[in-house]
Amino acid sequence: MACLVAHGYAGTTMQCVQREAGVSRGALVHHFPSMDDLLVGAIHHVARRQLDELRDALAAPASHGDLRATTRVLQSFMSGSLFLAGLELWMAARTSTSLRRVLAPHERALGHEIRAALADATTTRDYRLSDDDLDELLIVLRGLAVTSVLRTNSTVARHLLERWVTRLTGTPSDHGL
Secondary structure: OHHHHHHHHHHOOHHHHHHHHOOOHHHHHHHOOOHHHHHHHHHHHHHHHHHHHHHHHHHOOOOOOOHHHHHHHHHHHOOHHHHHHHHHHHHHHOOOHHHHHHHHHHHHHHHHHHHHHHHHHOOOOOOOOOHHHHHHHHHHHHHHHHHOOOOOOOHHHHHHHHHHHHHHHOOOOOOOO
């Protein structure tokens, strides 16, 4: 993960990973026959841990059923260097058939689990996030993560997400996201 975050997909080599992990090339290749298997395995190991943390945060009484709180939790999950490393693999999969073949099933499974966690967290007696609303939120959060690389004003993201929640719930917040 450190190599992928620091050097991107194109700059991450088996030698870099070998050095960072402190293992022999033979041990590395034994567990991960290709660079694609290695990178997808690493990103999904981290994603699984983060998914458990996401579920815990969404189940907390302070955020359960509160769309603003859920959006804040999800934004923190879908930002930062580890999330950007995952997006790095998505972009590389655009032109790498072998990476796309390894990455796609893992991403689909992870996506289903995230959707299930969010569906539970955003369902209340008065409100349920629709599939279209959830798609829109995930797309917006991915876009915010990508553009965060060049954006210097963090209030843009908060303002955009607050507008999205207000549009869905019909209730503006005094404090925003």
